[in-house]
Amino acid sequence: MINLVLIDDHELVRTGFRMILQQQPDMTVSGEAGTAEDGLKLIRTLKPDIALVDVHMPGMSGIELTERVDRSKLMKTRIIIVTIVDDARFPKRLLEAGAFGYLTKGCNAEELLNAVRQVAKGRRYLAPAVAQQLALSTLEGEQSPFDSLSSRELEVAMMLVRGKPLTSIGEQLSLSPKTVSTYKQRLMEKLQVDHLVSLAHLMTVHGLLDSHNNRIGS
Template sequence: MIKVVLIDDHELVRTGFRMILQQQPDIQICGEAGTAEEGLRLIRAKTPDIALVDVHMPGMSGIELTERVSRSKLATHIIIVTVVDDARFPKRLLDAGALGYLTKGCTSEELLDAVRQVASGRRYLAPAVAQQLALATLDGEGSPFDALSSRELEVAMMLVRGKALTTIGEQLNLSPKTVSTYKQRLMEKLQVDHVISLAHLMTIHGLLDTHNNQVGNNLLG
């Protein structure tokens, strides 16, 4: 039996996934969460085989959740499900530890296939994303965010949501001075000098969904 948890801030999305998955005799839904923070607690408590995770959620992002699950060496495999299908974005998530990547436009058959493949320890990428990744590799295309470490990207995601250095430090168990160093380093790597410029760059490269991110909307005016 494949145990699955659903982590998405949209109840309708969770309901749709649940309706598809719970009909399968080999899949069991063992919990749902509307935020990444709740999702992380759920993963620790239920130790599911699979977590279906949205990227853009209030508070902690799907990238941060994926990184923390990977860093804690938890047995749960992460499948990212998002509206973003830019190849550079899943590359960052795969680097952070995700084993699967689906877009929200996927079919029910593709969702089930992804859950079963990832549960067996294999990587699953939506076909269109896999093709983009392959072409990007061949063309030598890249994103400026490829230069960031997972921790630097984590700090960047929190900065564009308007979190103070002290708050970021508390959530990541780092001193404000260390967070400030990460901020300076990532700004230099991306060649930006303000959080507004950082948010704009993240939006261009698919790392910030301003339609569902109030802070991003405020930053970008």
């Protein structure tokens, strides 16, 4: 039996996943959490085989949760990231953080179940489009300036180019506007850009942002 927990701040998403997973004779959902902090507690307490984790959540991000689970020698839970299509930008970073799987919320039930079963066997699973993108990047020897950013800096950058003000970013990440401003200044210095339009352009060039989703200057 594959034991799972669901970690996502949207209750409807968790309900949908639970309905799909609980219908399978070889799967059971033993717990749910709406924040990464609560999800980490669930993982420590229940020791599930797999955790389905969202990226953007209030407070700790799904990236940070993945890193903490990977660093712990006591937690054997394997993480599958399941994020919305527009946020499918971090596959390389998440794999480096220790994620075993990466799916978008646009996947169908069959792909979700296949990913869970593959990861339960110790294999990695990537959404086909993501796997193709990573393969092409590897073949081309592509280096990205975004590799220098921390997980939190990358997350703040994604929110900034979508037009979110510092106060809104702070509320979502449980950070003060001043702290968000510090992250913004640090990441822009690392990337050597001086305004958000340049940041959005750089992210588009390196495949981290779809040009039609760029809200800066639109």
